[in-house]
Amino acid sequence: MDIEIINIDGSRARLRYGGHEFGCALGKAGITAAKREGDHATPAGRFPLRKLYYRPDKFNSPPECRLPVEEMDPLDGWCDAPDHTLYNQYVRLPFSASHEQLWRTDDVYDLLVVLGYNDDPVIPGAGSCIFMHVAREGYVPTEGCVALQKDDLLLLLAALEERTAIHIPEP
Structure with a gap:
């Protein structure tokens, strides 16, 4: 069973999975449908969920x-430099190319x-760096990710099946 993005209104939507x-x-x-680095858009398509990272603190x-x-x-990162061989992959910090630091001072x-x-x-x-993560207060738009309130994300994670994918429809 897939996670479905529905009732889309710009940068806000509903996410449905099972009940x-x-x-x-x-x-x-x-x-x-034509995602490019830095375009601030969420890509359309069906994508598997690869792994969950969490802050043990x-x-x-x-x-x-x-x-x-x-x-x-604190040394976890994700490369977002299109010209680097590790583009859109997990990296360890310090890292010389452009990257996203995964251990953040906010709760996202x-x-x-x-x-x-x-x-x-x-x-x-x-x-690159297309994740499902914790939403900011008021569902502030993301840079291209899908974000849910923390309690909702925890409920979703507990309900997921091993081979769950997310389906984001074309605009």
């Missing part, structure tokens, strides 16, 4: 989840699910 339905934030530029134990689960640490990446977007194969410039 659950939650509000979510999308990219500032909405959804696109924010949770007493790993969140309930059937995905592979890994503790995050306390729970971070890597979406299988542009990773098999990686196409330089087609977009």
Whole structure:
């Protein structure tokens, strides 16, 4: 069973999985079928959920989840430099090329699910760092990710099946 993005209104939508339905934030530029690095859009398509990273300093134990689960640490990053050989891949910090730091001072990446977007194969410039993560207050738009309130994301993670994918419809 797939996670479905429905009732899309710009950068806001609903996410439905089984009997659950939650509000979510999308990219500032909405959804696109032609994702490019830095376009602030959420890519359209069907993407597997690869892995959950979580902040062990924010949770007493790993969140309930059937995905592979890994503790995050302050040296975790994700390369967003299209000209680098590790583009759209996990990296360890310090890292010389442009990258996203996963251990953040805000709560946005306390729970971070890597979406299988542009990773098999990686196409330089087609977009990187596409995650499902914790939404900011008021569902502030993302840079291209899908974001849910923390309690909703925890409920969703506990309900997921191993081979769940997310379906984001074309605009």
